[in-house]
Amino acid sequence: MGGNMDIVYYVLALLVGVIIGYIVVSIMKKKSDRNKISSAENISRRIIDDANRDAENIKKESLLTAKEEVYKLKQNIELEETKKRNELSKQEQRLNKREDLLDKKEDSLDKKSEKLDRKQESLNAKLKNVEEKELQIDESLEEQKLELEKIASLTNEEAKQIVLDMANEEAEHQRALIVRDYEARIKEDQNKLAREVITRAVQRQASDVVAQSSVTLVTLPNDDMKGRIIGKEGRNIRSFENITGVDVIIDDTPEAVVLSSYDPKRREIATITLEKLMIDGRIHPARIEEVYELAVEEVEDRIRQYGEDAAERARVHGLPHEIIRTLGILNFRTSYGQNVLEHSVEVANIAGNLATELGINARTARRAGLLHDIGKALDQEIEGTHVEIGVRLLRKYKINEEIVHCVEAHHFDVPFNSLEAMVVQAADAISAARPGARRESIEAYLQRLSNLEEIANSYDGIKSAYAIQAGREIRVIVEPDKISDDKITLLSQEIAHRIEEELEYPGKIKVHVIREIRASAYAK
Structure with missing residues (x-):
């Protein structure tokens, strides 16, 4: 009986130990989880802080870049205005010089003889014309000044867009000129280019x-x-x-x-x-x-x-x-x-x-x-x-x-x-x-040569016709008193067209029409 009680005590003690161990492990696990959560929160805070710093840096860099672009654009506009002012100043100087020269000429004309008096009216008219042109120049200068003032009052984006539009328009014009010139050259050289391409390709495969x-x-x-x-x-x-x-x-x-x-x-x-x-x-x-x-x-x-x-x-x-x-x-x-x-x-x-x-x-x-x-x-x-x-x-x-x-x-x-x-x-x-x-069979070959010569001889004014180069060329000799130089071109085309319509042959056949005039004399 005493032994059984000992066993019961041992079992109870073991259960108590297991329960206590489980409680201890649970407490330790909860503590570890809290530590992990705390560590993760710290890492998250560091990542957010780093992201905020990076965003702030990018924002500053973007602002600096934008400011630099605005500053460069302002400088370009100011340089352009300065150039135009210099040009206007030079034009005014030239006009002043012209005015001085005209004044001198007018003084010299007053001192000349009566013979020059008849020319005075003409000179006065010229002077009047010059004065009108001066007025026109002055008006043009005023318009240019007003235009410069308008440009100066534009925003950076508007001025930039105007410059880009002008550049695009000029580029389009130049491109159109280049394309037209290129097309014209291609049309002139296409036959020569095709022959060269085919010749090079065939020569490489000899x-x-x-x-x-x-x-x-x-x-x-x-x-x-x-x-x-x-x-x-x-x-x-x-x-x-x-x-x-x-x-x-x-x-x-x-x-x-x-x-x-x-x-x-x-x-x-x-x-x-x-x-x-x-x-x-x-x-x-x-x-x-x-x-x-x-x-x-x-x-x-x-x-x-x-x-x-x-x-x-x-x-x-x-x-x-x-x-x-x-x-x-x-x-x-x-x-x-x-x-x-x-x-x-x-x-x-x-x-x-x-x-x-x-x-x-x-x-x-x-x-x-x-x-x-x-x-x-x-x-x-x-x-x-x-x-x-x-x-x-x-x-x-x-x-x-x-x-x-x-x-x-x-x-x-x-x-x-x-x-x-x-x-x-x-x-x-x-x-x-x-x-x-x-x-080809010899019979078909000879028949093709005969057909070529028959087609050529069927026209009026043909003196003789010969199929040469193994039937790849037909040489036609005409009577010069019946067929003119202008007609031989048409005749060659007509013969070639009939050959295309009536005969079958490999490759191509050249039609060569010859008109020859000979003159002879005897010295006695």
């Missing part, structure tokens, strides 16, 4: 012209290889042609065969296949098919490499992988015999150079120039024009809309809404029109 044919010459190690390519009863060559889709021409040319196809990609695959077969030495239908599959894979790798090389040469980076691969396909596309990939690289560089010369976005112009014909890589597989296909492809891979617009507008399918689009169109025309860039 790349070789690449025109592809429809055949590829493959060199053989020896003439015995021709027989192995043909095979027994021609089975190897037939199998090769069926698998690759190209024609193999074997003639008397030593150590060479010709692969013929209008598809450059097929010719590339066929060339690689034939070269691998010659290295391997085993030429039979089954082996041809195996090597052909390897060549197709190799060409796929080359396509991506062609695209990467083209982007590097055009200084265009960051294109999506699919766009790079599609660019590589352009290496196997031609337009009038011109390699489309080489043409695209050239357009990119010319467009970039033109944009740099004109001070516009060269990066956008380069990218759009490189991608402007990308639709031609897929126009044999997808329905639509190469512009429509290219625009859909670029939007699919989230290419910038400014570049997409340049591609969409380069054949005038939509109106231009940027200078970069105009530059890309001009660069495309320059690249396509460079001499030798595009190849």
Whole structure:
């Protein structure tokens, strides 16, 4: 029993201790909170005091600045008044001198002879005129004095506003004169400037012209290889042609065969296949098919490499992988015999150079120039024009809309809404029109020359007409007794207009009309 009571006492003592400890902790916490509140109040008071001091300092500085500006303005007005007073004083001195001179002249005139008396009336009239002018000057001086008094009575802000208005008016006038002069100079020099800009841009891109044919010459190690390519009863060559889709021409040319196809990609695959077969030495239908599959894979790798090389040469980076691969396909596309990939690289560089010369976005112009014909890589597989296909492809891979617009507008399918689009169109025309860039069939070429000469010869008074410079110039010689000097200018314009209306041709054609008179005599 005694043990249980001890336990009860211990428990009671523990509870009392806990209660006392809690009370002590609560008292200590309240004291700490009061200290924190007191400290925060002191900090707040210091911050408010600092803010008040800073505000007072800023107020004083603002007042001092305002006073200094008012003082400077007063000084300027006083200086202006002093200058005007000095000018008035000088004018008064000059008038006094004039009056003295007139008085002297009047005295000398009184002493002269009677011959001068007749001139007296004239002199009196002049003197009267001078006096009237003096009165006018006096009135002007009075008006100026009144004006100065009015100005002196103006407030600082009103006087300052008057000066600013006068300065603005003069600046506007000078700016208008400069703009008119600049516009006049630009109109005079715009043709010369355009030629210089285009010339500099093209000279910086002096790349070789690449025109592809429809055949590829493959060199053989020896003439015995021709027989192995043909095979027994021609089975190897037939199998090769069926698998690759190209024609193999074997003639008397030593150590060479010709692969013929209008598809450059097929010719590339066929060339690689034939070269691998010659290295391997085993030429039979089954082996041809195996090597052909390897060549197709190799060409796929080359396509991506062609695209990467083209982007590097055009200084265009960051294109999506699919766009790079599609660019590589352009290496196997031609337009009038011109390699489309080489043409695209050239357009990119010319467009970039033109944009740099004109001070516009060269990066956008380069990218759009490189991608402007990308639709031609897929126009044999997808329905639509190469512009429509290219625009859909670029939007699919989230290419910038400014570049997409340049591609969409380069054949005038939509109106231009940027200078970069105009530059890309001009660069495309320059690249396509460079001499030798595009190849025509000999029949079409000769027909175009014949049509040029026929148009020129259809006019009366034409002595002869010659198409020269590969059809890029028509030289017309007229009979001088039938066509005058004034008419040859109109004749050249009429011929040029008919050529534009009736013929299709790359680039531009110069019409050169010549009227020549010769005279001869004999000395006997």
